[in-house]
Structure formats: structure tokens, C-alpha cells
Amino acid sequence: MKKAIGVVSLALLLMTAACSNNSSTSSAGSTSTINVFAAASLTDAFTKIGDDYQAANAGTKVIFNFGSSTDLATSIGSEGTADVFASASGAAMDTVQSAPGVSDRQNFATNSLVIITPPDNPANIQSIKDLGNPGVKLVLAADSVPVGDYAREALKNAGVSNAAMKNVVSNETDDAATVAKVTSGDADAAIVYTSDVAAATGNQVHSVPIEDQYQVIATYPIAVVTGGANATGASSFVAYVMGSAGQTTLRTFGFGPPPTS
Amino acid sequence: MGLEVDVTIHRGDFTVRAAFDVADGQTVALLGPNGAGKSTLVEAIAGLVPVGGGSIRLDGAEIHELPPERRPIGIAFQDALLFPRLSVLENVAFPLRARGGRADAARAAAREVLTELAAGVPADAKPAKLSGGQRQRVALARALVAEPRLLLLDEPLAAVDASGRPELRSLLRRTLAGFAGPRVLVSHDPVESMTLADRIVVLEGGRVTQVGTPEEIRAQPRTRYAADLVGVNLFEGTLRPLEDGAAALDTPDGQVIVALPAGMAPFPAGAVVRGRLSPTDVSIHVRPPEGSPRNVFPGTVEEIAILGDRGRVRLRTTPPLVAEVTVGSIERLGLEPGDEVWATFKAVEVQVMEQTPAPDTL
């Protein structure tokens, strides 16, 4: 029995040792790595930015971790491997700001909401108010996901919240999954980011704009995460995103400029 | 009307071709070595193996194209094959319930048959708890409960140990005698076949080599296998006359000198004949014999079987021989398997018979 305990302890020790090795990455090598945690809605845009950044800064590798901003905020707090955090919501950034802390926080883009339907618009959605019509199969992201939160806000603004919430048939895990339910033709409508409609999915969905008075503008903050392994690289990356090259790319993918304040 | 079988069955590379009849109230044993095709034949009659050509008729009606469950047969298998998850009673009731009978009526009928054939066996026991003999009784009950028109028994005593056999054999005899229709018994055991059957069909290599009553086969075995079964030495080959009135019988296993019987019609050259030699006419010597016996065969002792005060000695000679000697002689010579010996017999003691063609049906 004693032998068994000894062996299991040894095994556990080995495992922990192997895991903790990861954090102290060799920044003393010729390649420097920047770990960027970014909201799922930024996937296409930031991948392009990452490629451009690597081309402009030889010897640097940018590694992305895309996901729902709230998810990422949680894991940054517990894990500590992120250098940069680009969030779709201020609340998620606040979480990271309190623990482990951020520096160089600035808003780098905005995103607005849009209604999408399958190309043939089976439920004949002409405006956000139509989302309250009986029998409309509406798909939103879950309210724990920023875009889901914003969508519910927009519906409230338009005064159709009660009726529309009755029409919700699914709460998706992120905006990509929400779009997928529309491109497959199973949802009658969904509310997602304008950036989600750009390029790739443009032909597979039909967009219905939301009137300005009901619109919700999502402000995207970006920051250097305190305690990351590559602070210098992080700042450099943030600067690139804020710079004209980064901003142009963001515009191409449907994002709006940061609010001037 | 009984059972009329005239079939060809293909099983992979193996073909069985057999024709025989079984009258009502008659028991026919299919006797043959392992691999002869006996079980194949019975399975074909049962419907578990398709018939390649020919027909099987029961009471005048053709049954060879019916699926097995529609044939009015009762069958008991070598390993009993009682369904493991059903109790003894449910096993016996199975043929009745399978054909749509009501549960209570089926169980009552099952109980009746069980009382008759397997009185000591508890009705709600599971087959795993029974002995080999008990299982066979239950299997027999299961075969009979639906009052079939034909009874098939596949090696019914094979899975029973030696101590249980005599009792089971007499049960079988009684049961067979009480069954009105035709009965077919498969066996590789000559004692079983000889005591239970009215007629025997000898099957070797997929073909019928002899049909007859046990007495007929004992008196005139037609093949080496049949001869071995009844304990007789049989030689088969071509006859070549020699100068001094003797002849050489050239068999595939060796040459035997025989005396040309005087009154027999002359054989055409190269005719195939049989020679029958009783084991009691074979002598065993532990040193090369003196004198002038024409038939001397050196070899080794393969097996010794003591039956009462006689011993049957199987010899690995060319051709192989069976000798029957007294137990006293065996002890005197100190015979043991593996011993080098010389077997002799006199030429005149070989009974030469003309070969007759194998019968088609009886």
C-alpha cells in the first residue's frame, strides 16, 4: 500500500513539474512569442493582423486564442499566459483589469449589431420590430456572451423584448455558432455583429439593418495583460492594432473606428 | 409411408450422396467414421443444411424445400443443446410454444413427457446444473413433446459418460420402440447402432457403402471400416494366381497369400475380390517364426483390448491386422503396445469372396 501511495505521489509531482515548465518560455531565443487572447468576433480580422505583424516584425510569432470574451477573461485570471487581451465588452476587460491587471488599455474598435436571415428570408423580417412577430424562430447568443447581451439590449431598445424573447429557440455559445444556425437555414433570424457578416458569410445570409435609435454599439478595448511573458511584444502589438495598418484591416472586416473621447 | 431420402448435399468441398428409406416404426442408424457426413445428412433432413439435389419425403410429402421450423420432426442433438436461459420445463415446452401453442397447455404437455423420460430432473432447474445424462433425457423429451412424425437423434450417447450410458441406452430403446413413425439415429459407435437399430446405413466419405441389418453387416462387412467395426480382418484387392494353386491378393496395403477356393468360378484377370480373415486365426510371435507359413507380417503392437478372457490385439503391419488371442498368451508373451512382433496366418484361412456392387437402396 505504501508503495502505491509513493508511486502516485511521484506521478503527480512529475505531472506538475511538466506543466509549470510551460510558463517560463524561452524568450531568450531568437524567436519571440506574443500570446493574444481575443474575442471570437475578431477571429478573421486579427488573424490577418497577426500575419501582417509577423511579416513586418521578422522573428516574432503571434499566437492567438479566440473565444468568448467572458470565457477568456476567466481563463486569463486563472492561467496567466496571455500577453494581450482584446475584448468585445468592457465588462470582460474590467474583470481582467481587477485580476491580474492591465496596462495600456484603450478602445480600438467598435462593432454594431445587425439582423441576419437566410437568403430567402422565410419569416420576412424587415426590421427589428418584426422579430417580435409570432412564430419567428430567433437565435441569439447566450446572454453570458457579449453579443448576446448586446442583442437583448437592442431588443429592449426597440420595445419588442417580451415578444422577441418568446421567439428565441436557442442560446448559442458564441456569434460564430449563431451565424451557423442561420447559414444552415434552420433559424429564421439572428442578431449578430456587423463584422460577422463581412466577406465569407456575406453571400449565405441576408442582412437587415437595425435603426440607429435601437442600435447598440459595442466598444472593443485592448490592453497589455500584467504578468505576461512578453510585455515588450505586447505593447508593440497593441500599438500596431491602434496604428493605421491595424485599423485599416479592422475596417475591411466590418469593424467601426474606436469612439473618439 | 415413412421417410424416403435421396439427396446430394454440398458442404464446401465435401459432397454427401445418399439414398435410403426408413419405414414407420423402424429405426435406422447412420453409422460411419468422423467426417463421413452423417451429421450433414441429418441436418439436411432437419432443414438446417440446404439440399443440393434430390428429395426428402416424409409420409409421401416433400419436405426438403420447407424451412426447418415447418418440418414435423423432433430432433435431439449430440450436446443436448438445451437453451441455457430457459428452465428444463421451458426447454421441453419450446417446440409447442414456438408453433403457437398456449403457454399453460404447452407446460402441461411438457411436464407429462418429463415425468415419463426424466422423472428425477427438477423442472425449473437450468440446464447448466444438470449432468450429461440428465440433459440428454431432457433433450429427448423436448424432441418428442410436439408429437413429431419423424425422430432424429444425433449421437445421443456421445456426451454421456460411460457410467450413464447403459441406463440411457435402455431408455432410448424403450422410447424408440414406443415411437410410431420412422426414426433415424446417427452414431459412430457400433455397439450403440447394433443394439438400437433395425437397419444400419454405413456412410463413409459422403457415400453409402453398405445397408443391412446388424447381423448382415456382421456377417459380411463390405468395407475395411465396417469390418473393423465388427472386428474382422478384411482385405480387398486384385487376385493374381500363383503356380501352386495359391494366389496373391494384392491390396493397396500389402500382399496376402490366399488359397484359391476350388469350387469357385475362375476370376477374370485383375478382378477385385475381398478376403475375410477371422482374428482368431491370426498368430502372434515375438521372434521371427520358423516353419513355412506363407503369410508373415512383421510389425508393432498398436493397441491391446481385453474383453473377458480374450484379448484383441491391433497390429501395425502391412496390411494392418487384428488378432484375437487368450489373455494367457498375452501375458506369456509379455505383449505391450510398441513391441515388435510377427503376425502369421495360413493362406487357407482367408475366405475369398467375390465383390458385389454396393446397394443403392433397400
Add this chain to the structure above:
Amino acid sequence: MRRRLPLPFLVLAGIGAAFVVLPLVALVVRVPWGSAREALSGIGASTALRLSLEVSLAATAISVLIGVPLAWILARVAFPGRALLRALVVLPIVLPPVVGGIGLLQALGRRGIVGRWLYDAFGIQLTFTTAGAIIATTFVAMPLVILATEGGLRGLDDRYERAAAALGGSPWYVMRRVTLPMIGPQLAAGAVLTWARALGEFGATITFAGNLAGRTQTLPLAVYQARELDPGGAVLLSLVLVFLSLIVLIALRGRVTGAA
């Protein structure tokens, strides 16, 4: 004599055991026992539990109903393409569940190759419904029944079935009274494994049926959603799932592999 085990084996086995046990231990340690009740009701635990049981049991029943005959044919009937069909039928085990969900969408979604006809002719849409959740769950779980049943049948001595036929049993009667009872243990183990898998199903369900409390949000989906809003509640809910599965697996007592 006590068997002496080679040390490397012990180490590896130890790692294996620790690997599996550690997350479960962590769950128990981190449960907010104090606020358990509010946490559970807050995330709709009872609805999710009820729905989970409904969906998993329905999926198991359907899996057994169509999986057993299919397994029987695969085990007993030789036909061209049998090997291919067997591989395809077992594929969902190997496939990432989300991929299964996507496939189901393409087949049975409102514009899927069969789903389109269902919708146009009958107005039936399977996505976003409990039926859809059941379908997705059956898709990933049924291979387990098929594997267990086929394994059982292959190991069965078919002489019993032949005997039963010769004694008057039609193929259906033989299957019912002789074959199925003989593979009872393997069938039961397969069904339970299927149910356990169905209970834990996530990827195909959320991709095909969506996620809505009371209609498609089974326990695993509820856990996933809860972890952002209410990590404590998520841990609690996860434990519920763990205990459910544990009870079942212990009840099986090692018969999971189908050995009777």
C-alpha cells in the same frame, strides 16, 4: 507469493489513475456547499436534469430498438459491403460530436437533404426541438449498443439458434426466446453504456438542436452556460452529472466491456 509488478508499469498506472481522479477530486473540493441550493435553482438545474433524463432515456430506447436488429444483421448476414456498413455505423464513436451535429444539420436541418422534404411536406422542423436533441443524442450513442450486441452475438454459439429452428422456432421466435436472452448481459451493459454516453452528450446536441432551457438544454449544456455566469453553480451541476454516471457504472460492476 505477492506478485511483483515492474516499476515502470506502476508509475504509468499511477499517472493514469491520478489523471482521471484529479479533476473529479477538484470538483468536490471546489463545490460551494453553502450556497448550493440557490445556485442549483438559479441555473435551472431541475429543468435541465429532467430534460437530460428524458432525452437520454429516449435516446437509449431508440438505440436499442433499431441498434439490436442492425447488430444482428451485421453479425449474422453476409452481404456485399458489410464491412463498410459496420465501419460507418460505428463511426459516430470516433467522430467529434460537433462533426456529427453538422452532418445531422446537413441531413435533417430545415434545408437538409431529408429535412427539407419534412419541412415542405409536413411543416416539421427538427432543429431547436427536444426531438432534435433526442436524435442528436441517439446518433452518437447508438454505436455503443451496436458494438455490445454484435460482440455478444459473435461470441454466441449459433448451434442453439439452429437447434431452435429445427425444433419449430421461426426466426423471430428464436431471436426472442433464445438469442436475445443468451446475450442478455452484453445487451444490458451496452444499453447502460449507451445511456451514460447519452447523458453526457454535448457537441452534437448543441450543434443540431440548439440550447434552450426546458426544451433542449440538457445538463451538459446547462453546465457549459453556467460556467460563465456562475462558476460555482457549474461545478455543482457537474457533480450531479458525475454522481449520476458513477451510480450507473458502479451498478454495472465491471461488466462494461460486455463480458458476462
